[in-house]
Amino acid sequence: MTAHPPPAFGKFFLPGPTDVHPDVLAAMLRPMIGHRSSRMEELLAGMAPRLQALCRTRRTVLVGTTSATGFMEMAVRNGVRHRALAVVNGAFSERFAKLVVATGKECIRLDVPLGAAVEPDMLRDALKRNPPVDAVTVVHSETSTGVLQDVAALASVVHEFDDVLVLVDAVTSLAGSPVEPDRWGLDFAFTGSQKALALPPGLALGVASERMLQRARALPGRGLYFDLVSFEQASAKFQPTNTPAVPLLYALEQQLERIEREGGVEARWRRHDAMRQRAERWARERGIEYLPCEGRRSWTVSCLRLPEGRSAKELLGALKQQGWVIGAGYGALKESTIRVGHMGDHTVAALDELLSLVEAQLA
Numbered sequence: 001m002t003a004h005p006p007p008a009f010g011k012f013f014l015p016g017p018t019d020v021h022p023d024v025l026a027a028m029l030r031p032m033i034g035h036r037s038s039r040m041e042e043l044l045a046g047m048a049p050r051l052q053a054l055c056r057t058r059r060t061v062l063v064g065t066t067s068a069t070g071f072m073e074m075a076v077r078n079g080v081r082h083r084a085l086a087v088v089n090g091a092f093s094e095r096f097a098k099l100v101v102a103t104g105k106e107c108i109r110l111d112v113p114l115g116a117a118v119e120p121d122m123l124r125d126a127l128k129r130n131p132p133v134d135a136v137t138v139v140h141s142e143t144s145t146g147v148l149q150d151v152a153a154l155a156s157v158v159h160e161f162d163d164v165l166v167l168v169d170a171v172t173s174l175a176g177s178p179v180e181p182d183r184w185g186l187d188f189a190f191t192g193s194q195k196a197l198a199l200p201p202g203l204a205l206g207v208a209s210e211r212m213l214q215r216a217r218a219l220p221g222r223g224l225y226f227d228l229v230s231f232e233q234a235s236a237k238f239q240p241t242n243t244p245a246v247p248l249l250y251a252l253e254q255q256l257e258r259i260e261r262e263g264g265v266e267a268r269w270r271r272h273d274a275m276r277q278r279a280e281r282w283a284r285e286r287g288i289e290y291l292p293c294e295g296r297r298s299w300t301v302s303c304l305r306l307p308e309g310r311s312a313k314e315l316l317g318a319l320k321q322q323g324w325v326i327g328a329g330y331g332a333l334k335e336s337t338i339r340v341g342h343m344g345d346h347t348v349a350a351l352d353e354l355l356s357l358v359e360a361q362l363a
């Protein structure tokens, strides 16, 4: 028994997990179906074209029961033979680098300071300077710092080199800002359900190129749960590899319908762009600085420096009293920055309301 009513939808601006719409939550209450049943096949087949539209690909979209880190592991296990170059500009790209090492492969790091992006020239230089690598790992929208890297440009730099795969964490970009696996030539791009897709945590989506599949087929030690080859084969036949999180699939089906009703993924990008612009204008007019520079800011998470002497903890506490949640800074930036996760199903109107509360607290 709780004395408090559940918080209303639309006030939970954590940069993941984000708020889940009541209709999506309600979809999860449907009865179970067998994972080898024709109902399951229908469910997966029905979602397939919508997933392709969402992920801007003609390839099979893989849906796995795992948090996003599982598909990060899939990327490394199936895409890296001996050595990878990891672009590191925050906590999640650091995780990608650690995963390379944890799977027993060699990792060459290209580090930039928190709040910065790796620019195409820096990547070209690093690829020329170092021994040949099998793959480059990149985080598109680095949720810990709010930096959006130019993945299209970084991918074309990688394509200047022979047989190097582009492995992309698109966890807070896909469904919130343009991600084009086919057009940009990404060999593996993945996301998780609880960020810009605004689903409960527990699912990951991924898209692998033909090059990536070929690489995987020749690689030993791919493991079983995250074996790309069997995952792709099962998915192409609309079958799950193992028992999937059935209620989360119901939620995904519902959310794909909602995305379609909004006008498709492009309409969703525009809404996120509008939220980003609103946050930028608000900050500019009040002399509040962003951690990332202009042009390299995520469409889904704004990382703002607090004015001198203000504490993130106090601000978050005051907002919580009023029923609103935002994120503190990440790691070393915990007290000096805040992160507003304007992603998923949030709106400019709700963001406005939130920003005026932040303003009142900072006054």
Ligand SMILES: *Cc1c(COP(=O)(O)O)cnc(C)c1O
Binding pocket: 016, 067, 068, 069, 070, 092, 139, 141, 142, 143, 169, 170, 171, 172, 192, 195, 201
């Ligand atoms: C949240 C996040 C992850 C990790 O996701 P999990 O679902 O917790 O495994 C990875 N990368 C980025 C950019 C993220 O924002």
